[in-house]
Amino acid sequence: MAPVTDLSFAIEPTTNPTPADHRADLIAKPVFGRVFTDHMAIVKYKEGKGWHDAKVTARKPLTLDPATAVLHYAQEIFEGMKAYCTENGGVASFRPEANARRFRASAERMAMAEVPEDLFIKAVDSLVAIDRDWVPSGEGQSLYIRPFMIASEVFLGVKPSSEYLFIVIASPVGAYFGSGCVSVWVSDDYSRAAPGGTGAAKCGGNYAASLVAQRESKHHGCDQVLFLDSREQRFIEEMGGMNVMFLRDDNTLVTPPLTGTILPGITRDAILQLAKERGLRVEETPIDINELFEGAANGRYREAFACGTAAVISPIGSLKRAEGEAVFGDGKTPGEITLMLKKTLTDIQTGRSNDEHGWVHRIV
Numbered sequence: 001m002a003p004v005t006d007l008s009f010a011i012e013p014t015t016n017p018t019p020a021d022h023r024a025d026l027i028a029k030p031v032f033g034r035v036f037t038d039h040m041a042i043v044k045y046k047e048g049k050g051w052h053d054a055k056v057t058a059r060k061p062l063t064l065d066p067a068t069a070v071l072h073y074a075q076e077i078f079e080g081m082k083a084y085c086t087e088n089g090g091v092a093s094f095r096p097e098a099n100a101r102r103f104r105a106s107a108e109r110m111a112m113a114e115v116p117e118d119l120f121i122k123a124v125d126s127l128v129a130i131d132r133d134w135v136p137s138g139e140g141q142s143l144y145i146r147p148f149m150i151a152s153e154v155f156l157g158v159k160p161s162s163e164y165l166f167i168v169i170a171s172p173v174g175a176y177f178g179s180g181c182v183s184v185w186v187s188d189d190y191s192r193a194a195p196g197g198t199g200a201a202k203c204g205g206n207y208a209a210s211l212v213a214q215r216e217s218k219h220h221g222c223d224q225v226l227f228l229d230s231r232e233q234r235f236i237e238e239m240g241g242m243n244v245m246f247l248r249d250d251n252t253l254v255t256p257p258l259t260g261t262i263l264p265g266i267t268r269d270a271i272l273q274l275a276k277e278r279g280l281r282v283e284e285t286p287i288d289i290n291e292l293f294e295g296a297a298n299g300r301y302r303e304a305f306a307c308g309t310a311a312v313i314s315p316i317g318s319l320k321r322a323e324g325e326a327v328f329g330d331g332k333t334p335g336e337i338t339l340m341l342k343k344t345l346t347d348i349q350t351g352r353s354n355d356e357h358g359w360v361h362r363i364v
Contacts, residue, residue, distance in 0.1 A: 014058035075151035086351035181317030185217035199261035296326035303335030
């Protein structure tokens, strides 16, 4: 059973809120991850005392000692989730309990204190409630929520920290990518994760290690990078920050299995469920990169897309590597099934269609 806590959040509204007219300008056409709301939620942990001092307060810089553990040993994890304006005028999040569970799993892998699931959800809900006016209502817009935890003990020595800060911040956002298809570079030189490593944890080190490959993809004129398995550099794993799926000509949606080196995406899980319910076959199976390139050439693989909280579903027009290019469809137009799945999912998230799964969590 998930740990629980009876902590409640003290609410300390900022004394310097963003003026309403300026806030309206900021959220009209938000750039992803550049503008932030007025508040943050913060909870402290200390070994022997547990979680304490929970509050929502004015967003402000953190003051850290130069010897703070996270700066030296990278004990850090985070989540990505969104709150949406719904059709009935409310604000809701999508499957926050799944984010809370994954956050706990990441903490366990990184030898960090576990945040009780109800505390995680309370922190998110409390922040969204006080910053409700920051949730944009335009098409494709949402409030991106970033819960994270850092090791805050001041020490130099390789051991798990005895103190942590759990913090939630939020940012109004638009689309992560544009409306068309993205191009993706297949990395042959770098691996994202290895068996026994931290691939299934959502920790900053995974993303830091992917940046050199991401830079390489830009050099080749691509938007994103796709990683292969570390053992054979043969089987598809995931992109720099998203899971990946492919549609075959027999209406089978194919995606790599979760074997410990791939992040178990919450959007990924929802899409697989929705695909099955709409008559698609679903296979979680290893995908050979050479067979995929051949299949794209002969029409066996018709569509491809990336999926994750930030981008929701992003159509892939082509995969590129030194040996050549795999093009899906005409390489520019998103596939029919890709668009159907994206609309189905976003309609549930925003309340435009019935939530048969109980995925939508009403906040205000």
